[in-house]
Amino acid sequence: MLSIKDLTVNVNDKKILKGINLEIKAGEIHAIMGPNGSGKSTLSHILSGKSGYEVTGGSATYQGKDLLAMPPEIRAREGVFLAFQYPVEIPGVSNVYLLKAALNAVRKYNGQDEVDAMDFLTLVKGKIKALEMDEKFLYRAVNEGFSGGEKKRNEILQMAILEPKLCILDETDSGLDIDALKVVADGVNSLRSPDRAFIMVTHYQRLLDYIKPDFVHVLAHGQIIKSGGPELALELEEKGYGWLEDGQVAA
């Protein structure tokens, strides 16, 4: 589904990603872990098309297409979804309006008719219930005045409505208490499917107790310095990142 090869990225002439290689197949969940400043968020941003990053080398191919050449909205319509670390507040635009506009943009892109208003409400209300959100959220401005947990749930709600193929969760677990984390994790787990892949960028091993990854990658100093199965996360929890980073220096 996604193939990243030797990807190097600069921000303000500073090298942030120094040759990332990653192969992600449909149905897989990849966790990307690493210390602060390792380039984790840069990787999510560059995949979703945020401006301010300069790709200096390498490629990212998504379903056979050059992902990096697409504007952000086309990536989104092609099925790439970024759940933001810090979801943006948009006063004056209601949640339900955004959800409908987003869904219709995808449908139009795929040559489908706009969603029927009643069908849409039924769809949204079903999803919102599963995420233990109040229906009132639909009519409030996007993320405005939401708590941290509510914002993250709102991201998962959007993901559930848009049904993307590649979901990138950027530190979705940061700042969540254990109850909110469980709700968010349940939401993500309910979206697992053989056609869908996930990239979970996280600082904490805790998330992986609730969403079981197939692969764990450790990102440090702009490179993936170690990859393994779920057991790698446990090892990191025990030893911290220090042993790997030291190892890299020695190598």
Place this chain on the structure above:
Amino acid sequence: MNTALNPYMAAYPALAAVLPGQALAWLQDIRADALARFSSHGFPSAREEDWRYTNLAALAKQTFAPVVAAAEPIIDAEWLKPYQLADAWSLVLVDGHFCAALSRTDGLPESVQVLGMADALQTYGGQVAAYFGKAVDSAEHGFIAFNNAWFTDGVFVDIPAQLVLDKPIQCLHIVTQAGAVAATRNLLVLGANASAQWLETFVGAEVAYLSAAVTEAFVGQNASLTAYKVQCESAQAYHFGGLYVQQARDARFNQHNFAFGGLLARSDIRTDLGQGSECELNGLYLGVKRQHIDNHTRINHTQPHASSRQLYKGVLDGRARGVFQGRVVVAEQAQKTDSDMNNRNLLLSPDAEVDTKPQLEIYADDVKCGHGVTIGQLDEKSVFYLQSRCIDEETARNMLTFAFANEMVDKVANEELKIQLQGLLLKKFSSVIL
């Protein structure tokens, strides 16, 4: 200014003979004083502090003439449709003259006096005299002097004490002729405990003209006035509109000012607050291309325990220029005043400009007064967020702009007007689909 340089003065003698209120000595005095002031000062100059951001040089290069003949105007009802509320009483002024044929006052309680200003001067001159010029006079600035001397008609509305009107009264100002000046004068009186909604809408044919309208409103004790102004003048028009309000004790005045049209448009709103009274001024100005839209507010806290709230928002694109000048004056005896003034601006283009000047003058020592101003561009983080949700960049920008502006439309309680205003907003930022 000598008459040779001022074609308005040169044309006045011929006009004076046909202006209303010939028989009223008090009005002739006001007209004579106004004419003398206009003769010496002309239209306001950028040297005046309240006009420093609005240069009227372009206006002075053209001469607009009053339409004297009150011939039956021909107005296409379809053309008026987007502006005339269906569920309202309407008073229509065409080219500066009240037009009974286009007005609709069926069902208005009989105790409400509604008629054209020229008729009112003729029939109820004494009643008009009690209010006329009491909220604003020629000393204010050149447009008031001009209006006092030149006004051809307007409407007079007197709502008796205790009466609560359930539908709005809409005063529609229409200018149809190129080169016309429509100088109109309205008088609105609300008795004690009365309640009314008053809407003034300004529209015109796509030609150059000057609209110079003044409304004086007197809100009685504990009465409540909700006033709306929807300014959709033609893209070549010059607009001056002033609303001057006197609020008696405990009176409430809630005003919503939408400035969308005109080549150069200036709006003045001034209110004098009685003890324990409240006012809320909301404004939205949208400028595109080379529009110049100036909004002035002045709130005089003259008595204790009054409160005032102001929020003006501006959206400026192209080479448009916006002005907000808000002045709040708290007199020495106006203790316990509670006042807040905010102005927020969104600049959509590097050539757009806004001048904003909130002024607080406080002479009392036990008051709560605040003000704030912001000028910014669309938040790029928000644009990206919407893009990441499948929405293309242009739509995202329009959506955010609409959301910014729509906050002011949302404050409108009248549903029909709200929908009309949203339509006008969408027309201005057309690629948003709701």
